[in-house]
Amino acid sequence: MNQTKQLRKMIAPFERNDKTASVRQLLNTIPPFILLWIAAYASLQVSYALTLLLSALAAGFLIRSFIIFHDCCHGSFFRSRKANDALGTLLGILTLFPYEQWKHSHNIHHAGSGNLERRGTGDMWLLTVKEYKEASAWTKLRYRIYRNPFVLFVVGPIALILITYRFNEKGARLKERRNTWLTNAGIAVLYSLLIWAIGWQSFLLVQLPVFWISGAAGIWLFYVQHQFEDSYFEHEEEWDYVKAAVEGSSFYKLPAWLQWLTGNIGYHHVHHLSPRVPNYHLQQAHEAAPPLEHATTITLLTSLKSLRFNLWDDERRQFVTFREGIRRAAEPPLRSTGRPA
Template sequence: MTNTDYRQIAKQVRAYAQARTGRAWLEVIFTVVPFVTIFAAAAALWGHYPIISILLTVPAAFFMVRIFLVQHDLGHGSFFRHKGLNKWVGKALGATTGIPYSYWKRTHAMHHATTGNLDKRGAGDVTTWTVEEYRNAGFWSRLGYRFYRHPLVIIVLGPAFLLLKMRVPFGHPTPFKENWRSILSNNVVLAAIVILLGTFLGFGFVAAVYCLTLYLAMMIGIWLFYVQHQFEDAYWAPQETWNYHQAAIEGSSQLAMPGFMNWLTANIGLHHIHHLDSKVPFYRLKEVVRSIPDLEAVNKISWLRTPRLLTLTLYDEACQRMVSFREARRNSSTENA
């Protein structure tokens, strides 16, 4: 595609950047009510059937992911037509997900503005080195990067790191004064929830059900976020040649999942369309695919292939593709032969 093609497609997509208030409220109801029902069932069963309560954290976590994805669209200002409604519903849902609304909104906007830009990495994305950067790094830096990019670290330890990181207003790409109110107010609400649950149901319930639900939801969220931009042919370019529309279409995957999984994950698998125009609410993304055939087959990846994507750790500028550490080493040996 040419730059003109990208702009033309973006113009077509813009026609769907219109929120529908009635549909939006239905999405909230069909997301929050099942979560509350499952969580209430886990609470009711905790005294006599704790194992069942713990098992219920799995469906609860998926609905918490969906709650976050509603919050995500609210942060983009795309979910409701009214700006204030997006803001206050977003803050309320942030109390459930443990993700500070205003903080997330700012950092995520930076991610959208810099996706695929080799000169502006590090804002709300997975740290990604080029092959050359890895080769030129010192031993301890390479070791640290290999540890960070290990699949178990990203998926299993990543949730704990992010949950803790979002508890303090320091060390973020946005200024402290923009973070502290959002983060600290979210902390106060979370502390109140923990105290209330612990008082009435016991802190064992808090640890085994509430915290586990948060953790599992974060694991699912990290997996989704990772595979949306870390795939073989993902677009990366230096600032001088970087193109926003090209980065949106070619730097974001289209995750092919069963229908019920698409619903649970709020169509976030159509990530290339979301990045092309974040003002299109998730409940209209499928309309875009049906009306613009050029977007239907772009970067389509089966969810069954996603474990393979976790091994892609470096961007090879020469080949213009993501490669694993093993591939990078093999290519280096070939070049030196």
């Protein structure tokens, strides 16, 4: 409890949004995205290689737009709730994410991140070694397909963003359902206008790489910030919010330009500790709280190891590969001392 209070006290000064900083971020994110998209279209007359390069840059600014959307979902971008909701809905049309639906599932993710009894909403599908061992052949096959990198990062953006998020969850509130309908209508109008203006072929040649690159990168960022070897997952009775934030969310140390494009989301441990901290204060909050130096730090190179981790070893409290998980499932269970029974 003392550690919790201490960390909260250190982080508290950074939970206040700055209207000037928020507006500045909007201005250095949305206009550049629009200009890069237009430049990518214009480059079709020069070289499609140049189009892909410009589309990749536009995708980076779309990711940055999503981080603003993400802050709006937490009510941290503007002081006004109405302003956050209005901007979040508009950015949801741009990024293809229904604001109310995503806000609901993402808040559930925050409330139970790292809690083995609260998996299933707003997070990656995760099985423990024991669960995988006891699963049916059909479930094991589906899980292996889901965890395949090609499915996660190539098929994933299409399945999740283009299809899943176009529909409401069963039992969704009326406000959430209406927002999804509004988002879908907004996307239809925006895309129809662009297709009318430049033709469907040109639209697809520009928008598809923008969509896929930003979608795959977004899924990767979410994946790698919780799927590292010594992450944190506990059962309800042992789960702790602060430990889940600091130990179960990585500090993704990126090059300065990537950190800027991704809106400091690499400071994910700070974000989970306090979602009220706007993205432009995350680095300052991290540096002001010495205990956060102990958060797991990963880099672009070391983060690639996460592709190997597929199962959570509940006894040893670490991620393992399918091969390691199958081998460990056949071993005698561990006592509390860590030795075979």
